[in-house]
Amino acid sequence: MEDRTMSKLQLITKGLIKENPTFVLILGMCPTLATTTSAMNGMGMGFATLFVLVLSNMAISAAAPYIPDKVRIPSYIVIIAAFVTILQFIMQAYTPAMYETLGLFIPLIVVNCIVLGRAEAFANKNSVIDSACDGLGIGLGFTLALTVLGLIREIIGSGSAFGFKFISGDGILVFVLAPGAFLALGYLIVLFRKLTAKK
């Protein structure tokens, strides 16, 4: 399934464009829609997922040869949940403001289908290093997508970018609310597909 001869760099860039989890695989939509009210929030969520993705990919890749087939999913979930809880402790301790904004969506990374999907589709049949690169690539792709989506919603919705206000007054409020997330995401997917389509 995966090309065994892919270089480490290819493994990373593939997650950014060819297999971008948000724009191409359309995975992990719940946090994508819910946390991208601003560029900072989107980026925070992206990096939180990246952290879990890299570590869980590495741990699962290392443990996979010893896990009996029938209990592999519960095993993966426990491993992922452990890393998510570690992330939660760290965020609570050192970035309490970001932790409060993302709130519920941090524990929900446990059931994020991107993380389990990479464990099942890639990490359990590839080496630790390759799995780390894959996690890094997919994580960066997710972060990029969420940051761009958050940035667009923030610019149109509140007239600011990364918290820096450059239009006084309100923007088009609907873009900060849930329907705007769908609208912005839909157009972004169209644009992304248009740009990456094979000629």
Add this chain to the structure above:
Amino acid sequence: MAVQSSFKNMVLCLLVICFVSSALLAVVYAVTKAPIEAAAAAKTNNAIAQVVPEFDGTPELSQINVAGTDYTYYKVSKDGAVAGYAIMAAATGFSGPVSLMVGVTADGIIYNTSVLSQSETPGLGAKCTEPAFADQFRNFNPAEKVLKVKKDGGDVDAITASTITSRAYTNAVQIAIDVYKAITTGAQPDAASGASVSANGSSEPENNGGQDNE
């Protein structure tokens, strides 16, 4: 890669994974415990410092029961005399509770208020955290002004299109005033204001114009 599944190796495998995971968590918990507590304490102290006049020493945490509900408040002192109280109060807004830290000085004037948490609509009700609305409560003397939004015959300017949020904010401040009275005089709120505290928020019919929906 696949290991043949047998009852013994499945149990063993899950046991080992759970054990290693919990051991790892225990270590991280132990390491982050102190910083997490420090961050939470810093947040509370920050909120207190924002809403009360200058004080020395540490705020004194206490609880009081007013009209059947327990409220948490912090007493701050300067040079041995009570400088004010920071009272935590909440009222139901448009999409959840609006929790405030309300600072009341020793002579019963609201010094300042700050929002601890709210989940109102961004751009509408969430504007209650902005100075344009919140600063109305700075140095608000409840003895001279009426603590209600203008639509209800009070002296508080509501946020445009966010009357319910403005009411919730005002109610939370009113609750804090009741708590303040209970702290200083031991008096429970009279029937009228006690009733207004519980009846407002979600149950009141909202029949304003189309824009006035929050």
